[in-house]
Amino acid sequence: MVVKIPSHPKYLCIVREVTAKVGHIHGINEDLVEQLKLAVDEACANVIKYAYGGDARKRIVIRYKVDRGWFEVVIEDSGVKADPEAIMGRRLEEVRPGGLGVHFIKRCFDIFEFDGKKKKGNRLRLVRYLKEKDEDRYNGA
């Protein structure tokens, strides 16, 4: 399944709805659906804020692929390249605005990786294993 949205924050609600629906269709429990929804929303919000610098006229492509053992989301943009080394949230003990989004993404997804082969923009791959030992199946797929 592929969803394409303009890079305006008002479209994030569509990403949340689709993420939740994909989760429900595949029988994912409600607690995890909520985490997936928040994490994918945060990843797309980061594209809007950082890759596109708030430019609402660009495009974000979100691809979903779900197996019995994993939930994969690939988010693509054509904006400024992210520096994976520089992406880290604030320390949770530190009370200040900002820096939480990446924590919401990383607590939900087992794999958080940028495709280094993409020449322009970013391709972020997020994978959540749905069952124990499905890591090996996913890697062999």
Added chain:
Amino acid sequence: MKIDITEHNGAKVFSLSGDIDLYSSPALRKELIFFIGEKVPLLLVDFRDVSYIDSSGIATLVEGLRGMMSHGGKMKLFGIPERIVEIFAFSKLDKVFDICGSLDDAVKD
């Protein structure tokens, strides 16, 4: 997100409904900053009808709390749905914010 602002025993009550996200949180920030500027002593945020909050919404509330504290005011949250409480807890902000069960609990000192 919709924001209704009322008064209750001298406190400003922000009743929020819907999703607080990157799109809607600037409107909340604008209202919070206005009342912080007015140096209101107590600001209560009603979460009963909030369906969703993301990191930008939480950041707005942290900024609001800091603003209220800067003039000796208090900000309390009440009626937070369980799934949103979990987000505050994960963020370690459940101990930072004064979180109450109901409006009556929130107005008690």
